[in-house]
Amino acid sequence: MPRATSHNAKSERRDAILAAAADAFDRLGFAATSMEWLAERAGVAKGTLYLYFPTKEAVFLALYIRELDAWFERVDQALEKLPVDASTRLAGELADTLQQQPRLPPLAAILHTVLERNIGEAALLSFRRHLLTRISTTGAVLETRLSFLAAGDGARLLLRLHALIIGCWHAATPAPIARRVVERPELAPLRLDFSEELENTLVLLLEGWRHSGGGF
Amino acid sequence: MPRATSHNAKSERRDAILAAAADAFDRLGFAATSMEWLAERAGVAKGTLYLYFPTKEAVFLALYIRELDAWFERVDQALEKLPVDASTRLAGELADTLQQQPRLPPLAAILHTVLERNIGEAALLSFRRHLLTRISTTGAVLETRLSFLAAGDGARLLLRLHALIIGCWHAATPAPIARRVVERPELAPLRLDFSEELENTLVLLLEGWRHSGGGF
Amino acid sequence: MPRATSHNAKSERRDAILAAAADAFDRLGFAATSMEWLAERAGVAKGTLYLYFPTKEAVFLALYIRELDAWFERVDQALEKLPVDASTRLAGELADTLQQQPRLPPLAAILHTVLERNIGEAALLSFRRHLLTRISTTGAVLETRLSFLAAGDGARLLLRLHALIIGCWHAATPAPIARRVVERPELAPLRLDFSEELENTLVLLLEGWRHSGGGF
Amino acid sequence: MPRATSHNAKSERRDAILAAAADAFDRLGFAATSMEWLAERAGVAKGTLYLYFPTKEAVFLALYIRELDAWFERVDQALEKLPVDASTRLAGELADTLQQQPRLPPLAAILHTVLERNIGEAALLSFRRHLLTRISTTGAVLETRLSFLAAGDGARLLLRLHALIIGCWHAATPAPIARRVVERPELAPLRLDFSEELENTLVLLLEGWRHSGGGF
DNA sequence: AATGAATGAGGATTCATTCAT
DNA sequence: TATGAATGAATCCTCATTCAT
Numbered sequence: 001m002p003r004a005t006s007h008n009a010k011s012e013r014r015d016a017i018l019a020a021a022a023d024a025f026d027r028l029g030f031a032a033t034s035m036e037w038l039a040e041r042a043g044v045a046k047g048t049l050y051l052y053f054p055t056k057e058a059v060f061l062a063l064y065i066r067e068l069d070a071w072f073e074r075v076d077q078a079l080e081k082l083p084v085d086a087s088t089r090l091a092g093e094l095a096d097t098l099q100q101q102p103r104l105p106p107l108a109a110i111l112h113t114v115l116e117r118n119i120g121e122a123a124l125l126s127f128r129r130h131l132l133t134r135i136s137t138t139g140a141v142l143e144t145r146l147s148f149l150a151a152g153d154g155a156r157l158l159l160r161l162h163a164l165i166i167g168c169w170h171a172a173t174p175a176p177i178a179r180r181v182v183e184r185p186e187l188a189p190l191r192l193d194f195s196e197e198l199e200n201t202l203v204l205l206l207e208g209w210r211h212s213g214g215g216f
Numbered sequence: 217m218p219r220a221t222s223h224n225a226k227s228e229r230r231d232a233i234l235a236a237a238a239d240a241f242d243r244l245g246f247a248a249t250s251m252e253w254l255a256e257r258a259g260v261a262k263g264t265l266y267l268y269f270p271t272k273e274a275v276f277l278a279l280y281i282r283e284l285d286a287w288f289e290r291v292d293q294a295l296e297k298l299p300v301d302a303s304t305r306l307a308g309e310l311a312d313t314l315q316q317q318p319r320l321p322p323l324a325a326i327l328h329t330v331l332e333r334n335i336g337e338a339a340l341l342s343f344r345r346h347l348l349t350r351i352s353t354t355g356a357v358l359e360t361r362l363s364f365l366a367a368g369d370g371a372r373l374l375l376r377l378h379a380l381i382i383g384c385w386h387a388a389t390p391a392p393i394a395r396r397v398v399e400r401p402e403l404a405p406l407r408l409d410f411s412e413e414l415e416n417t418l419v420l421l422l423e424g425w426r427h428s429g430g431g432f
Numbered sequence: 433m434p435r436a437t438s439h440n441a442k443s444e445r446r447d448a449i450l451a452a453a454a455d456a457f458d459r460l461g462f463a464a465t466s467m468e469w470l471a472e473r474a475g476v477a478k479g480t481l482y483l484y485f486p487t488k489e490a491v492f493l494a495l496y497i498r499e500l501d502a503w504f505e506r507v508d509q510a511l512e513k514l515p516v517d518a519s520t521r522l523a524g525e526l527a528d529t530l531q532q533q534p535r536l537p538p539l540a541a542i543l544h545t546v547l548e549r550n551i552g553e554a555a556l557l558s559f560r561r562h563l564l565t566r567i568s569t570t571g572a573v574l575e576t577r578l579s580f581l582a583a584g585d586g587a588r589l590l591l592r593l594h595a596l597i598i599g600c601w602h603a604a605t606p607a608p609i610a611r612r613v614v615e616r617p618e619l620a621p622l623r624l625d626f627s628e629e630l631e632n633t634l635v636l637l638l639e640g641w642r643h644s645g646g647g648f
Numbered sequence: 649m650p651r652a653t654s655h656n657a658k659s660e661r662r663d664a665i666l667a668a669a670a671d672a673f674d675r676l677g678f679a680a681t682s683m684e685w686l687a688e689r690a691g692v693a694k695g696t697l698y699l700y701f702p703t704k705e706a707v708f709l710a711l712y713i714r715e716l717d718a719w720f721e722r723v724d725q726a727l728e729k730l731p732v733d734a735s736t737r738l739a740g741e742l743a744d745t746l747q748q749q750p751r752l753p754p755l756a757a758i759l760h761t762v763l764e765r766n767i768g769e770a771a772l773l774s775f776r777r778h779l780l781t782r783i784s785t786t787g788a789v790l791e792t793r794l795s796f797l798a799a800g801d802g803a804r805l806l807l808r809l810h811a812l813i814i815g816c817w818h819a820a821t822p823a824p825i826a827r828r829v830v831e832r833p834e835l836a837p838l839r840l841d842f843s844e845e846l847e848n849t850l851v852l853l854l855e856g857w858r859h860s861g862g863g864f
Numbered sequence: 865a866a867t868g869a870a871t872g873a874g875g876a877t878t879c880a881t882t883c884a885t
Numbered sequence: 886t887a888t889g890a891a892t893g894a895a896t897c898c899t900c901a902t903t904c905a906t
Contacts, residue, residue, distance in 0.1 A: 005905090055898085112386045112394075128406055136405075164380070167381070167386070177332070177340065182344065204421050272880065435890050468876090478892085548825070549825065553829060556829045560830065561835070564835060595815035595819035595820075599810075605760060606760065609765065613776055621783070640856030641855075693868055695867055698903080699865065704901065867904105873900105
């Protein structure tokens, strides 16, 4: 392995690890992924992993952050093109952005219960600050697209959307074993499509917001 | 230990185990609870646990079912007293029922990612059927309280509420280590109160539903 | 593996583990012995080890206790046969008992720095109490053999002997690599024989004690 | 970092490392000290450490040598002032010198089991030779203060003292966890004070030596 | 001489589950 | 039905040391 001396080379190595993590997450999920697998896949020694990330959770949190940043950008772009107060279309666009980043919802689903539990307090603080900045910025953009949103409502809406993503993903994604069970016609009402459910709920939410005149 | 021969005695023993599980969940959470702890607390041997439940997850799923049943009853009662189309009050009442069963949201939060992953297919089927029945029944009641709900919308709403509970609980419950971080004034916007957040979102959702004229 | 149900069978299994530990200690020493090696050698699964001993250190502390008990008995027997105030012979006999238990000194040498560091406080207390009892009992016997020992001096002498054993063993036992170095004729003065050194020092100590008229 | 080109500058850097090691040993002990900590503290890079010392053990052996040399000088000075055959006072003075170098006993305690195990054979030889010289020199001085010491007895006595230091330190220094246990009044007899125990034993040893007429 | 990125061996411990009694 | 002894898989992380730059 060539030594990553320059800032650039280090960044590239970090990227390689995250790429391995992305691959692992898609195939195996967080729990089933071992640091050893990651190391092999990234082409580094196990110890080298810990030069770049303090814990396993930190690796996947970094992955989440990367996905999240990409998503916010995607959202920003989508919002720009949108007319004002087209809340239904807006909901659709948001759902679309998530379909283009299928890794984001399952990562969000373990964010609070797993990822945030074993990174340092410093890393946590940094992540949360970053999150707040992103939410605030995109929240402000959101406020320009929905006239019924008061100042600060944009961020609130995004936070709520975040919760919605987690909840819908959980509700719509049965365990592998549960898949078969839910296929039964009798249980059809319990079968949800993540994207659809999210979009529908979001439409209702926005509609409600519009008619409520704020205060949430 | 006297042998539990009669159906009654067996049921009592099962209850003792679930009581231990409830206590353990409140104090330690699912992951930190060991079958050994449960056995000691329930006054049985470790092996005996497996006469009553096939897996650790099954124990906590049973606990969840118990909590869920109690909750549905609570909801039914609350709904009965409610005037028609008092959606804001209804949201408040629903949030209240959850505050009276603080164990339900955190159990729901691990339902799909943990509990359902390691029980037999049979148990899963049985649980899902039970769930559907409960949701349908209470959903029907709900439809009598909200005139804008079409047939089947009650169940759909409850399912959506379920997702909301999970999402809000995740978003509002930081890891112990994260607690301190979120206390910082600068991060106040990221600090959510579960019950409040749930209620607010629900209000918006219902309001939206009312104005949308169905179709979700 | 047959299950060790009876108290007896359990004791036998414990013995088997300790036998494996004794073998391992002689061959590999504490640090180089792994719990895996121990388990294989004892014919049990790794987890089973932890049914009998809470930590690796606890295994070897148990071994030490066993050696120590045997040693105290050996000492008691040796003392019985001895005439009064034959301090030089007594020193020789004591050195002999140690030569018959070659495992004791090297175990003592890591007692305080290693073994006592990772067993529970309860186990530590129990060990120390046991040690005190043993030391007091044999100390009393010692006082009957050496007329110049006041009440309590027997225990004190044994404690001092304990320190001597540790010190002499360290000083007389060079690291494997150091063996060759010390063989050089020029370094002969640094070459010590454990048993001889211990005996000589003990003779001096006793002689000094005899002439000092107590107070130590 | 400026390059240490001159012999002097190199020596200074070596000193800085040893100063860091001394600090680390006092605070953390050998095992808990990492080369990284040492490097940071000494203001050099990790790799630089290995330009000055071949292994971690070599660092602390060098520290030990330094302490030992200082100690021998201290002893020489103390002996000079002493009248002949004041063996009790002499024991007291020796104990004093150790109290003034509190780092020496714990370093001696790991000398044979740890430090000497991972330095090259050459370093070992050099250390042992140095030790022998020191012991011989100061041993000769000792022989002038104690008339009952034959030629060579001085060195022998110092070697024996070395073993005593190690043994007493082990016996008197319980593991942190053991501290509490030994505080119990019932276990008071097992509680030793290093300096006191060493001095008392030394007094007895010298007294015995005096009366024995040599031969040890 | 100095750096610091890379290495990779190494091991105790937990705990859900099984099954002989 | 109850027990509890036995199992054994499963893995994160540390850190002394090396060596390319």
